[in-house]
Each structure stands twice: as structure tokens, then as C-alpha cells.
Amino acid sequence: MKNAVPVPVTVKMRKGWNSDSINAVEVARICEAAGADAVTVHGRTREQMYAPGADWDIIRQVKQAVNIPVIGNGDVVSAQAAAQLLEQTGCDAVMVGRGALGNPWIFAQINAYLTDSCRIVPPPELSERMLVMMKHIALMCEHKGEHRAMNEARKHVGWYLKGMKNAASFRRRAGTLETWKQLEELVRDILGTNSEQQ
Ligand SMILES: Cc1cc2nc3c(=O)[nH]c(=O)nc-3n(C[C@H](O)[C@H](O)[C@H](O)COP(=O)(O)O)c2cc1C
Incomplete structure (x- = not known):
């Protein structure tokens, strides 16, 4: 791979396949010996899927075993968790998976916490959440076509x-979305019903 491509090559791995094969x-x-530019480690085995908590x-x-950058991954769902992972492991960066689902603000929250004296960026108000969600799903429609995008948009x-x-x-209505128009109606109802709450 290193010989074949001009871009950095990074490798992502779990800690092993199962408890008998912890080989990260x-x-x-x-x-590293083969020239990888960085590795990401998700602290669970393949058999564990997503439970229990990441090791x-x-x-x-x-991190102690190699000299290339190590990216830590697993259960970073807040800025505080990102800081703890960096501190506990000495890793060079963190990777966020599920914590970013429906919450792209987590990256700004982590950056503010890490680079600006533990500054807490509060979660956005509902209206901003809905605005960004619409933009996200509009881009999906542009990219994949309305039919496929709206199907995938249900979970988002x-x-x-x-x-x-x-x-x-x-949420029930979200689970049956088929068209962009239905999404617009859903968001209108959500914002109408929740105009007085966050
Ligand atoms: C929706 C979704 C898609 C994912 N797709 C990939 C993928 O394509 N390749 C990969 O290496 N890991 C993938 N993962 C695993 C994550 O990168 C990550 O290792 C795992 O979710 C643990 O991190 P977390 O606790 O922050 O979620 C995916 C996870 C989720 C939730």
C-alpha cells in the first residue's frame, strides 16, 4: 500500500478478534514496520461488538509500543471523555464514532475543551439542531437521490x-419518512410543538 499510493496510509484496528486473540x-x-503513518485502535474485540465499555x-x-501517531477510539461521547482518553493513554488524537451521530457539534465541543481551558460549548438549541439536520439530509438527497436518502435519513x-x-x-414518524416534503412537515411540527422548550 505504501508503495502504491502517494497519500498517508493509516490503519484502524480493534484490540483483537476475541479475548483469546488480543493482538493490537x-x-x-x-x-509501523511496514510503513504505516498512523494507527487507530478501537478498544474492543470484534466479538464484543459495542459492549462492554471500550478498554x-x-x-x-x-502508544507505548510504537513511534507513529496513535489515534484512540471507543466511547468518546463528550468533550470530557476525549480529554480523559488523551490523558489516560497518551494517544495523539481521538476518533469519534457514535458520539457524532446526530451530534456534529461534538467536534467543536471537544476542540473548545481541549484548546481553550476546558471551555464547555453548550448543546445547540432545537431550532439549530433541526436546521443542521435539514442541511445534512438535503445534501444526502443531492448525493444519493431522494428515495435512497430519505430511507437512510430515518435513522439520522x-x-x-x-x-x-x-x-x-x-420518532415514529421519522421511522416512516419517504419524501423530503414529509421531513419538512415533521420539522415544522417539531418546532411548532416545542417552540417554548430548547
Ligand atoms: C454508523 C457506523 C458506521 C461505522 N463504519 C465504520 C467503517 O466503515 N469502518 C470502520 O473501521 N469502523 C466503522 N465504524 C466503527 C467506528 O469507527 C468506531 O470504531 C466504533 O464505533 C467505536 O467508536 P465509538 O465508541 O466512538 O462509536 C462505524 C461505526 C458506526 C456507528
């Missing part, structure tokens, strides 16, 4: 509504 340190060393210690072990709308009170009926 070994694999990271092999990647950040394996990230620390990989669910994620953007996460944490919103009394949203069960809106």
Missing part, C-alpha cells in the same frame, strides 16, 4: 432527536 500491540508494530488501556499499550432524524422530551410520536 503486535499488529500495530507490524503496521482504553490497550490504546495506552499500543432519530439521532438528531435524541434527548428531546416527548418525542416518541416524532
Whole structure:
């Protein structure tokens, strides 16, 4: 790969396949020797899927074992978690997965916390959340066509509504979205119903 492409090559791995094959340190060393520019480690095995919580210690072990940058991954769902992962493991950067679903603001929150004396950026108001969600889904429609995009948008709308009170009926509607027009109607109803709350 390194010989074939002009761009940096990075490798992402889990800590191993299962509890009998924890090999992230070994694999990271092999990647480094083969010229990888950085490695990302997700602190769970393949068998674990997403539970229990990520093992950040394996990230620390990989960081100690190689000289290339190590990107830590797993359970970074807040700015504080990002700071803890960096501190506990010494890793060079963090990668965010599920924490960004319906919450693209997490990156600004993490950056403010890390670079501006633990500054807390509050979550955006509902109107901004809905505006960004519409922009996101409009881009999906442009990119994939309305039919496919709206099907995929169902889960994104669910994620953007996460944490919103009394949203069960809106979530149900989100689960059946088929057209952009239905999304516009849904957002209008959400903002109308919630004009007095965040
Ligand atoms: C919707 C979704 C899609 C993902 N797609 C990929 C992928 O294509 N390649 C990959 O290496 N990991 C993928 N992952 C795994 C994440 O990159 C990450 O390793 C994992 O979610 C753990 O991080 P988290 O606790 O921050 O979510 C995906 C995760 C989610 C939730």
C-alpha cells in the first residue's frame, strides 16, 4: 500500500478478534514496520461488538509500543471523555464514532475543551439542531437521490432527536419518512410543538 499510493496510509484496528486473540500491540508494530503513518485502535474485540465499555488501556499499550501517531477510539461521547482518553493513554488524537451521530457539534465541543481551558460549548438549541439536520439530509438527497436518502435519513432524524422530551410520536414518524416534503412537515411540527422548550 505504501508503495502504491502517494497519500498517508493509516490503519484502524480493534484490540483483537476475541479475548483469546488480543493482538493490537503486535499488529500495530507490524503496521509501523511496514510503513504505516498512523494507527487507530478501537478498544474492543470484534466479538464484543459495542459492549462492554471500550478498554482504553490497550490504546495506552499500543502508544507505548510504537513511534507513529496513535489515534484512540471507543466511547468518546463528550468533550470530557476525549480529554480523559488523551490523558489516560497518551494517544495523539481521538476518533469519534457514535458520539457524532446526530451530534456534529461534538467536534467543536471537544476542540473548545481541549484548546481553550476546558471551555464547555453548550448543546445547540432545537431550532439549530433541526436546521443542521435539514442541511445534512438535503445534501444526502443531492448525493444519493431522494428515495435512497430519505430511507437512510430515518435513522439520522432519530439521532438528531435524541434527548428531546416527548418525542416518541416524532420518532415514529421519522421511522416512516419517504419524501423530503414529509421531513419538512415533521420539522415544522417539531418546532411548532416545542417552540417554548430548547
Ligand atoms: C454508523 C457506523 C458506521 C461505522 N463504519 C465504520 C467503517 O466503515 N469502518 C470502520 O473501521 N469502523 C466503522 N465504524 C466503527 C467506528 O469507527 C468506531 O470504531 C466504533 O464505533 C467505536 O467508536 P465509538 O465508541 O466512538 O462509536 C462505524 C461505526 C458506526 C456507528
